[in-house]
Amino acid sequence: MPETILLNTEEKMDKSIESLRHELATVRTGRANPSLLDRVSVVYYGAPSPLNQVASITVPEARQLLIKPYDKSILGDIERAINEANLGLNPNNDGNIIRISIPSLTEERRKELAKVVHKYGEEGKVAIRNVRRDSNDALKKMNKNGDLTDDDLKGYQDDVQELTDQYISKIENMVSEKEQDLMTV
Structure with missing residues (x-):
């Protein structure tokens, strides 16, 4: 049962990453796309x-x-x-x-778009953290019902945190790549 929660957590985090990828694709970088x-x-x-x-x-x-x-x-x-x-x-x-x-981007416009990219990144991180919270709540509920020991709960929460860290890192990489793409003339 806790494995199911972990699988659902990973699936939801993948969807958040895919949503961010779609959002970032709509930010123009000066090249036609x-x-x-x-x-x-x-x-x-x-x-x-x-x-x-x-x-x-x-x-x-x-x-x-x-x-x-x-x-x-x-x-x-x-x-x-x-x-x-x-x-x-x-x-x-x-x-x-x-x-x-597609007109060339001015330096000012590039900076504005970089802010938009960062905003999308923050929204993605919030979505990942919300998934983490929901998963931890489900695990705590299982612990309260007696389906999970305290030690197992701690182990599964660590697994959820590890997943969260991986996905937050992916988001940061995506945002920095897009920002570099924007700032390249």
């Missing part, structure tokens, strides 16, 4: 749809995204959705496709 538009949703036939489901997004050059909608009648909607997403991108509609030139 289709994941920059992951948060953009377009109203298509009355229903909000992710941009990548209504158009193909390619990277023809290092600093340019090319968006080719499957249905040309929604070009204006796509352009509007990108503008409303507040990504700091300027879409150019030529009637068939939308081109987005």
Whole structure:
């Protein structure tokens, strides 16, 4: 039973890491990347749809995204959705496709984005610590019910703390890599 708690703890921590990875992918680093538009949703036939489901997004050059909608009648909607997403991108509609030139990041903007990356990192750490708390509570409950001895409880809590330290370290590495990527001109 305590092994199940440890497995669930590790699974939840993996999900937190994956969520952080997704969040960090949406922070732009001055290079074109289709994941920059992951948060953009377009109203298509009355229903909000992710941009990548209504158009193909390619990277023809290092600093340019090319968006080719499957249905040309929604070009204006796509352009509007990108503008409303507040990504700091300027879409150019030529009637068939939308081109987005990714501007170089200023030093000030790089520092702002680094702060955003750190905020995402802190949120990830909080999520990991919440998983640790929940697991320790479940172990204490088992101890209180008599299913676990005090020594076993201490051992399992140490295992949970070891997992927590591993995942916090992963988060710190991810954040520092993204920050280096941002600060590289």
